Amino acid sequence: MKIGLFIPCFMNELYPKSCIATLKLLKSLNLDVEYPEEQTCCGQPMANAGCAKDIKTLAYKFVSTFSKYDYIVAPSGSCVTMVKEHYKDFFHEDDEEYNKTKTSIYEICEFLHDIMKITKLDVKFPYKVGLHNSCHGHRALKLGTASELNIPYNNKLRNLLNLVEGIEIVDLKREDECCGFGGTFCVTQEDVSVAMGKDRINDHLDSYAQFITGADMSCLMHLEGIINRDKSPLKVVHITEILAGEVQ
Amino acid sequence: MSIHNHPKKAKEFVSNDERMHWHDKALWFVREKRDKASKSIPEWEKLREYAQQIKTHTMANLDKYLLEFEENATKRGIKVHFAKDAKEHNEIVYNILKEHQVKKVVKSKSMLTEECHLNPFLEKKGIEVVDTDLGERIVQFRKEPPSHIVLPAIHLKKEDVAKTFHKELGTDENNSDPTYLTRAAREHLRGKFLEADAGITGVNFAIANTGGVVVCTNEGNADMGSSLPKLHIACMGIEKIIPRLQDLSIFTRLLARSATGQPITTYTSHYHGAIENGEMHIVIVDNNRANFLSSNKYKKALNCIRCGACMNTCPVYRRSGGHSYDYVIPGPIGSSLATFRDPKLHKTLSFACSLCGSCSNVCPVKIDLDSQLYNHRQDLYEKNIISTKKRVVMKLSVWVLNSPILFSILGKITRKIVPLIPKKIIYNRFNIWGKQRDIPNMPTKSFKELYKEGSIDVK
Amino acid sequence: MSSKEKILKEIRKNNLAKDMGLPAYINFGIKFENPYKTFCEMIQSVGGDAICIKEESLYDTIKKLYPNENNIASNLEELKEKFLDTNLENDPHNLNTVDLAIVKGEFAVAENGAVWVSNKSNRHRALYFIAQNIILVVKKEDIVNNMHEAYEKIDFDDLTYGVFVSGPSKTADIEQSLVIGAHGPKSGYVIFLE
Numbered sequence: 001m002k003i004g005l006f007i008p009c010f011m012n013e014l015y016p017k018s019c020i021a022t023l024k025l026l027k028s029l030n031l032d033v034e035y036p037e038e039q040t041c042c043g044q045p046m047a048n049a050g051c052a053k054d055i056k057t058l059a060y061k062f063v064s065t066f067s068k069y070d071y072i073v074a075p076s077g078s079c080v081t082m083v084k085e086h087y088k089d090f091f092h093e094d095d096e097e098y099n100k101t102k103t104s105i106y107e108i109c110e111f112l113h114d115i116m117k118i119t120k121l122d123v124k125f126p127y128k129v130g131l132h133n134s135c136h137g138h139r140a141l142k143l144g145t146a147s148e149l150n151i152p153y154n155n156k157l158r159n160l161l162n163l164v165e166g167i168e169i170v171d172l173k174r175e176d177e178c179c180g181f182g183g184t185f186c187v188t189q190e191d192v193s194v195a196m197g198k199d200r201i202n203d204h205l206d207s208y209a210q211f212i213t214g215a216d217m218s219c220l221m222h223l224e225g226i227i228n229r230d231k232s233p234l235k236v237v238h239i240t241e242i243l244a245g246e247v248q
Numbered sequence: 249m250s251i252h253n254h255p256k257k258a259k260e261f262v263s264n265d266e267r268m269h270w271h272d273k274a275l276w277f278v279r280e281k282r283d284k285a286s287k288s289i290p291e292w293e294k295l296r297e298y299a300q301q302i303k304t305h306t307m308a309n310l311d312k313y314l315l316e317f318e319e320n321a322t323k324r325g326i327k328v329h330f331a332k333d334a335k336e337h338n339e340i341v342y343n344i345l346k347e348h349q350v351k352k353v354v355k356s357k358s359m360l361t362e363e364c365h366l367n368p369f370l371e372k373k374g375i376e377v378v379d380t381d382l383g384e385r386i387v388q389f390r391k392e393p394p395s396h397i398v399l400p401a402i403h404l405k406k407e408d409v410a411k412t413f414h415k416e417l418g419t420d421e422n423n424s425d426p427t428y429l430t431r432a433a434r435e436h437l438r439g440k441f442l443e444a445d446a447g448i449t450g451v452n453f454a455i456a457n458t459g460g461v462v463v464c465t466n467e468g469n470a471d472m473g474s475s476l477p478k479l480h481i482a483c484m485g486i487e488k489i490i491p492r493l494q495d496l497s498i499f500t501r502l503l504a505r506s507a508t509g510q511p512i513t514t515y516t517s518h519y520h521g522a523i524e525n526g527e528m529h530i531v532i533v534d535n536n537r538a539n540f541l542s543s544n545k546y547k548k549a550l551n552c553i554r555c556g557a558c559m560n561t562c563p564v565y566r567r568s569g570g571h572s573y574d575y576v577i578p579g580p581i582g583s584s585l586a587t588f589r590d591p592k593l594h595k596t597l598s599f600a601c602s603l604c605g606s607c608s609n610v611c612p613v614k615i616d617l618d619s620q621l622y623n624h625r626q627d628l629y630e631k632n633i634i635s636t637k638k639r640v641v642m643k644l645s646v647w648v649l650n651s652p653i654l655f656s657i658l659g660k661i662t663r664k665i666v667p668l669i670p671k672k673i674i675y676n677r678f679n680i681w682g683k684q685r686d687i688p689n690m691p692t693k694s695f696k697e698l699y700k701e702g703s704i705d706v707k
Numbered sequence: 708m709s710s711k712e713k714i715l716k717e718i719r720k721n722n723l724a725k726d727m728g729l730p731a732y733i734n735f736g737i738k739f740e741n742p743y744k745t746f747c748e749m750i751q752s753v754g755g756d757a758i759c760i761k762e763e764s765l766y767d768t769i770k771k772l773y774p775n776e777n778n779i780a781s782n783l784e785e786l787k788e789k790f791l792d793t794n795l796e797n798d799p800h801n802l803n804t805v806d807l808a809i810v811k812g813e814f815a816v817a818e819n820g821a822v823w824v825s826n827k828s829n830r831h832r833a834l835y836f837i838a839q840n841i842i843l844v845v846k847k848e849d850i851v852n853n854m855h856e857a858y859e860k861i862d863f864d865d866l867t868y869g870v871f872v873s874g875p876s877k878t879a880d881i882e883q884s885l886v887i888g889a890h891g892p893k894s895g896y897v898i899f900l901e
Contacts, residue, residue, distance in 0.1 A: 009649065012695045013659040014688045019695035020704050027706040035699050041649040048603060050625030050634050051642040057650050086622075135604035147283065148561065148609035150292035174276070178563045182602025187680040189255050189600060191262040194684045195567050196602070199272070225685030274883050289818075291735050301730045308726040311718045318711075324867070330711035382889060383880035399880065406882045426884035434890060441890070442800055458863045468836045468876040468891025475833035476799055486714065493861065494732050497854040500871070501736075501818075511749055511819035512854075512873050515836075515891070521867030523799070523832065534714045542721035 004069030077137020123245030126166030130209035134216035258568035281509025320459025334364035356470035358450025395570025447473030451484035460520035598624035736853030749820030755874035808838035825869035
């Protein structure tokens, strides 16, 4: 089984630690992982800004780079959603390469939880942690049960975090409220975006969390930006770093 | 008309931090009540699925059901009128009123009449129109549009209402007790009900196989207004039709629970004729609704039953207020309806959304709201309505991203240079991200560089 | 071309919807172990109240619940003699002085505390709304579980109006504060007869 590692463009440049943690998690399961170096970006920021037409070339490139793998794994729910949901406009419905890509792409936690079905992690993280359920992973990929729905509760991120020794996941008042990142929304609606981010952070502070974690670095980057500016006593860490025991 | 600007109005709303949070919490409270109510019904998701199927089926056979409705209503002695647009709707209503020499009208909530601007039209003709829903009466006194379709005065604090009622009804300026204010409105409006010559209501559901309409209220204002005067006019959009009486079992179970978390509205009134010696009219309006049917992407927006749940859950609506949308229906559903109707005028609305998808999950008829807003953005691009600056930036980004080498070089340069630049220069006025947020710390090497070097220890 | 024809033409021209068929009607609604108990809980949650009494003590119960109301109207056969018969009134506006209306409810719905009231025996539907207080009288055996069962019992063959009433009229339009008694009755009882 060959795995193609897809690293979102901004994570590659700004958050190499989370990328390394992702790679380590996969390698620790003795998987054959390859990182195709020709990859860049799935095109999501442009598509969410209304310019999906322009990213056709990126979509073709993505599919030709990744369709050969048995599984494509990425540390980002929103990028995976982009490929799964929004690439379909660029391909014929019978396009074999795209259909294969679409069905073999997984967010890393989803992959560990559903495909590898891991039940053990040999790591410790003795802190109070707030789990930020990023919207695309949470609602589109169904990594967790959305609070709006009346279906049995499950949360794959929480299940994985519960395998970590010593961790205490705090209860938030608003379990899955959006943090306000939203791609270009964070600048086109800066005021609302930051207000949402601050509310999200305060929910964590009110619950005495020491860390905010989640499966989407873009949301975390936005929250981290506010936390650093306001000098809030909170740290931000991508979930892969906790799961891989990589938090220093 | 100048192009509406949601970000600008949202900025104003957010700038009053205390009021913004008060608004956010008030609506979140409603959302929580909705969650509790929906979770008390084990078959909730099945109800939503049924509702969606019924509505979608109805829209696909709308011509047939409209005719069936008209035929059955007419058999009952109800007079049915069709209006192509807002203007014709207002004229029809006015002509009926004129024929009955009506001077005073009491009206219950109807977003359609708001959409058609019926009140100012009738007032110009010398007819007094009194909105009888408490929230609507408050905003009518203040000459403001409603800011929410179910909670028209949710943007106002009780002190605001006390001031308005003091001015309009002579209540104690310093008494803002909701019970006191509501009692004052009750007295005032009871007088209006008793002296009205006609009652106008909206319609929640129009039943094709019986020819009657259903109106849901908590206050009883629709019923007071349509049970005392001899004349009752009900105004509805063509999309209000449902095929069968029993379909109401699905919709009445969903509507109030979604809207306010109540198990049902206090009154669910089924009108199938006029009062003794009275007349009942129904005005059915298109006003560009049929256009939605031509679009596979947006036609589901017609399925909306106007519960307002998407507004209560929307993190942007809660923090920007209904008036920031500049459209008769605010929030996610309003953004989609408005953009479809006039993309240029409402070009900022599909972006007044972080694409979190909560709206689609609370929607009792499963409208794919977040997908619609995503699609609207693409359509704006297609129609050349997106700003040139943004297009150029996006095209340039794609051009860079098409080349892994160029992208890596640019990334490397950024990571090297940014830490060297003084903070003052980085946080300049063009750096919108940096107004209230720090930029991320720049690592020395990218993941790709580390991977290539083979310096990642994966043991 | 009339507006009606124009609208229909527009609909037919635009409609590219693939028909998905009308789902067959089946009752999948929640059922309760004790519908009476659920009804009482629900109506209390919406600001009303319900009691169950023997049929013969109806008059005394009403007097006990509303000792100070003078102008009491009823459309119940058994109470017609004792209270004002509003069916004899020609103008519904004159019902404005009614302090308490006692009206017949056809059946009650457990899931939401609603009572189906229709005007077969009532000349003025305004009575349900204009009275300052209301009592709905329902037979105890006439409680259905949910709205699916409710609509199975309703038809409009010889009816021009019917309403589900769930508790007294209310509003929360001022700061989301619930106030009982908006335009309609300020209190609402359901009396079940055993």
